[in-house]
Amino acid sequence: MSSPRPETQPAQQQTPPGTLGEMDPEPDHGEESYQGSGRLSGKKAVITGGDSGIGRAVAIAFAREGADVLISYLNEHEDAQDTARYVEQAGQKCVLVPGDLADRAHAKTIIPKAVEEFGRVDVLVNNAAFQMSHESLDEISDDEWDHTVAVNLSAMFTLTKDAIPHMQPGASIINSSSVNSDNPSPNLIAYAMTKAGIANFTASLAQLYAEKGIRANSVAPGPIWTPLIPSTMPEEKVESFGQQVPLGRPGQPAELAPVYVLLASDESSYVSGARIAVTGGKPIL
DSSP states (O other), rough: OOEEEEESOOOOOOOOTTGGGGGSSSSOOTTTTTTOOOOOTOEEEETTTTTTTHHHHHHHHHHTOOOOOEEEEOOOOOHHHHHHHHHHHHHOOOEEEEEOSHHHHHHHHHHHHHHHHHHSEEEEEEEOOOOOOOOOOOOOOHHHHHHHHIIIIIIHHHHHHGGGOOTTTTTTEEEEEOOGGGGGOOGGGGHHHHHHHHEEEEEEHHHGGGGOOOEEEEEOOSOOSSSSHHHHHHHHHHHHHTTTTTOOOOOOGGGGHHHHHHHSSGGGGOOOEEEEETTOOOOOO
């Protein structure tokens, strides 16, 4: 992997959900550095939020490890098409499905599309998320609260429920939680609540489907430099983003991808019910 990007970034802001082209510096998704070795050869994967950030890094890594990928994303078409190009350059099939996962009717189209294209689902990565920074509860509208729950929790429930009937023993479900799952930021109260829910949902799921040979794990990222940050945080917080962890910098999406590859691979056949911290040194319970 290439050396980490600079430890600081200038103050900047975007409108949600944010795009890669407006970020300074542009994140590293492993486009030039990730080297595959066939660890996911023949697998069929679904990744939500796969146009940019962690989802994009995971899509690139999965493809270079031999997996075909369906990417669900909101409306960042240019970023998604760029991700698809990297997947196809790796010799793998990429299916793009735009739309709002907060709309349950749309969420319910994702797995049927994957089954239509691939015949089955071997790996499901529930990664798409919404957050917004606020100083008080009064700033959070009912609609924003409902939207946060719909994207972060309800879509995960829907896709997981739809995918399991199309999974065989050895299949893997990987959910993106957060260091906020047990170290909640007061300014991200709605987001932090959903990330705790994701961690608990995953732990229950691992026990519920163990006898069917389906594994479930979550990944708990710390501060990762993605479009979500400049599009949901005040400029001054963007400038200092990531400096609070022991490593003193935000992580790059490329630094998350190997963990998702491990959890998707048959090498982790005895790993289920885990929550893996990728936090720059900040511990989770």
